[in-house]
Amino acid sequence: MAVQEYIRERFFPQMWCEGCGHGTILNSLLRAIEDLGIAKSDIVMTSGIGCSARISGYVDFHSLHTMHGRALACATGVKMAKPALNVIVPMGDGDALAIGGNHFIHACRRNIDITAIVMNNRIYGMTGGQYSPLSGVGTMATTAPYSSIDNAFDVAELAKAAGATFVARTTTYHVAEAVTYLKKAIQHKGFSVVEIMTQCPTYYGRKNKKGDAVEMLKWFKESTAKLGSKELENNPSLIARGIFADEDKPEYCSEYNKIIERASRR
Amino acid sequence: MAKKKLKEIAINQNWCKGCGICVAFCPKNVLELDEGGHSTVVRPEDCILCRLCEMRCPDLAIRVIEEEEDAQ
Ligand SMILES: Cc1ncc(C[n+]2csc(CCOP(=O)(O)OP(=O)(O)O)c2C)c(N)n1
Ligand code: SF4
Ligand code: SF4
Ligand code: SF4
Ligand SMILES: [Mg+2]
Numbered sequence: 464m465a466v467q468e469y470i471r472e473r474f475f476p477q478m479w480c481e482g483c484g485h486g487t488i489l490n491s492l493l494r495a496i497e498d499l500g501i502a503k504s505d506i507v508m509t510s511g512i513g514c515s516a517r518i519s520g521y522v523d524f525h526s527l528h529t530m531h532g533r534a535l536a537c538a539t540g541v542k543m544a545k546p547a548l549n550v551i552v553p554m555g556d557g558d559a560l561a562i563g564g565n566h567f568i569h570a571c572r573r574n575i576d577i578t579a580i581v582m583n584n585r586i587y588g589m590t591g592g593q594y595s596p597l598s599g600v601g602t603m604a605t606t607a608p609y610s611s612i613d614n615a616f617d618v619a620e621l622a623k624a625a626g627a628t629f630v631a632r633t634t635t636y637h638v639a640e641a642v643t644y645l646k647k648a649i650q651h652k653g654f655s656v657v658e659i660m661t662q663c664p665t666y667y668g669r670k671n672k673k674g675d676a677v678e679m680l681k682w683f684k685e686s687t688a689k690l691g692s693k694e695l696e697n698n699p700s701l702i703a704r705g706i707f708a709d710e711d712k713p714e715y716c717s718e719y720n721k722i723i724e725r726a727s728r729r
Numbered sequence: 730m731a732k733k734k735l736k737e738i739a740i741n742q743n744w745c746k747g748c749g750i751c752v753a754f755c756p757k758n759v760l761e762l763d764e765g766g767h768s769t770v771v772r773p774e775d776c777i778l779c780r781l782c783e784m785r786c787p788d789l790a791i792r793v794i795e796e797e798e799d800a801q
Contacts, residue, residue, distance in 0.1 A: 467789060475744055476788060482748030486787025494784065638784040676787075677753040 466493035469503060471523050478517060482676025484635035484661030485515050488553065488582050491638055491659070493522070495645035506549045509538040511563060513555035514589045514663075515582040524551075532563030535570045538577050546576070546716040549649060553580040556597040557587045560616055564596065571625035574653045575715035579627075580645070581618050581656065584663035592666030603670040619707040622656040629655035630708040634683035635662060637704065644706065653714050660687070660702070733778055736796035738770045744790040751782035751791060 470493070479485050496506065506524040510516035512531035519526040525548075529537040538552045559567050559581050570577060586604060587593040594604035599615035622630045629651040631644040641659055648655035662668060662679035673679050688695040690705030738759070747766035757775040760768050760782060768782075768791070776793070783791045 465792060467792070470789065476746070477744075479787065481746040482750060483787055486789070487750075487785055490784060490786065490789055493789075635785070638781070642784070676748045676750055680750065680754070680785075 466490065466497055469493045469496060469523055470521050474521055477521055479514060480663075480665045482662065482664045482679075483514070483588075484584065484659075484663070484676070484679075485518065485582055487635040487638065488515075488580065488641070488659050488661055489518050489521060491635075491641040492551070492553070492580070492645055494642045495649060498642065499646055499649060501549055501649070505547075506551060507538070507541050507545075508551050508553070509534045509541060510553055511555075511558040512589070513558045513587070515553060515555035515584075516558060518553050518582075532558055532561070532566060534558065535563065535566040535577070535579065539570060539573075539575055542575055542577055542716060543719065546720075550577045551580070551649070552577055553582055555588070555595075556581060556583045556585060557593075557595040560596045560618065560621075568621070568625040571622050571627040571654050571656070573715045574626055574628055574712050576652050577654055578645075578648045578651075579654070579656045580648075581658040582661050583618065583658055584661045584667055585615075586663050586667040586670075588663045588666055592663075592670055602667075605666075605670070618656065618658045619703075623708045626654070626712075627656045628653035628708060628710050628712050629706075630658075631656075631706045632658040632660070632702075633704050634660040634680075634687060636680040636683040637687075640704065647706070647709070651709070653710075653712060734796045735773060735776045735778060735793070737792075737794045738773060738776065738782070739792040739794060740768050740770065741788075741790040742767045744788045745786075746788055748787065750785050750787070754785060755782055 510519040511534035
C-alpha cells in the first residue's frame with residue numbers, strides 16, 4: 464500500500480506553503496503507519512489549531528480538529544473511552560507548549576498511551592510569525608522585532624521530567640530517523656513525545672534570514688547531531704537528536720481498568 | 730537473485746509546489762526543476778532507489794516505483 468492510500472486525496476494539493484516541513488512530517492507519519500500495518504479505522508488523530516493542526520484534515524483516519532492547545536485534553540477523553548485505539552496528536556510548538564503547555568505536562572505526568580508529535584518550527588506560522596516558547600533567545604519574530612529575550616523550553620527534557628516514558632527528537636531533514644522514532648513512539652505503551660524540528664520558510668525562515676526550505680534543511684543537518692556521537696561531544700552547541708527516554712511504567716488506561724475492576728467487585 | 734530496478738519516478742505535477750527539496754538532496758542528481766517550476770526526472774538511469782526524494786517531499790507528490798527483475 465502506498466502512503467497516498469492513507470490520505471483524503473480530495474483535499475490535495477494541501478494548503479501548506481511551498482517547502483513547509485509540516486508536509487514532510489505528514490509524509491513520515493504515514494510511512495510509519497504503513498510500515499506498522501495499522502488499519503486506518505484503528506487510528507484517531509486529534510489536533511488543535513495552527514498550520515500544523517491542519518494535518519488531521521488530510522489523513523483518512525478518525526479525526527478530530529479541536530481547540531487551540533486542547534488537542535491532548537480531547538485525545539485523553541478519546542483514549543479513556545476507547546483504549547484499544549491508537550491515538551496520535553500532532554501539535555505545533557505554540558499549540559503544544561504555549562496555550563497547551565499545561566495539558567502537555569499533565570498528559571506526560573499521567574503516562575497515558577498517546578503519541579504526541581511536536582511539529583516544532585519555533586514560531587506561530589498560522590497567525591503571522593509571533594514567537595513561541597520554543598523560539599529561543601535571539602530569534603526574530605513579528606512580536607520580537609529586535610529579537611526575543613525569552614529562553615526556550617527544551618521539549619525533550621521537559622517531557623521527560625514531566626513523566627513521558629518515550630521521548631525522541633529529530634528533524635524534517637532526517638526522514639528515515641523520523642519514521643523510525645514515530646514507529647517506536649506509536650508502539651510504545653505510555654505517553655510518547657516525538658519532537659520534529661521543521662521549517663516554516665514563510666515566517667521563521669524569512670524573519671531570521673535562514674533562506675528557503677532547502678537552506679533550512681541544510682541548517683537542520685549542520686546544527687544537529689546524534690546523542691552519544693563524537694560530533695555532539697566535541698560541539699555541545701549542536702542540538703541533540705535521538706531517543707532521550709524509553710521506559711516501562713504503569714500506563715494510565717491500564718491503571719484505570721484496575722479501578723473499574725475494584726469498583727465493580729463491591 | 731532478484732535485483733531492484735527502477736520502473737518509474739512518478740511526479741504529480743498538480744501537487745508539486747516546486748520547493749526544490751527533492752532536487753537539492755537527491756544523491757545522484759536525477760531530478761531538476763522544469764521551466765514551470767515543477768520537479769521533473771532528467772537522469773532516471775542514475776537513480777539508486779534510495780527514496781529520499783519520495784520521503785522528503787512535503788506534498789506527497791513523488792512515487793518511486795520499482796520493477797522486480799531477475800539479474801543474471
Ligand atoms: C484560543 C485561541 N487563541 C489564539 C488563537 C490564535 N492562534 C491560531 S494558531 C496560533 C498559533 C499557531 O502556532 P503553532 O501552534 O506553533 O502552529 P504553526 O502554525 O506554527 O504550525 C494562534 C495563537 C486561537 N485560534 N485560539
Ligand atoms: S506559514 Fe509557515 S508553518 Fe504555516 S504553512 Fe506556511 S510555511 Fe508552513
Ligand atoms: S519535494 Fe515535492 S513539492 Fe518539492 S519540488 Fe520536489 S516534488 Fe515538488
Ligand atoms: S530515489 Fe534517490 S536517487 Fe532516485 S531520484 Fe529519488 S533521491 Fe534520487
Ligand atoms: Mg509553530
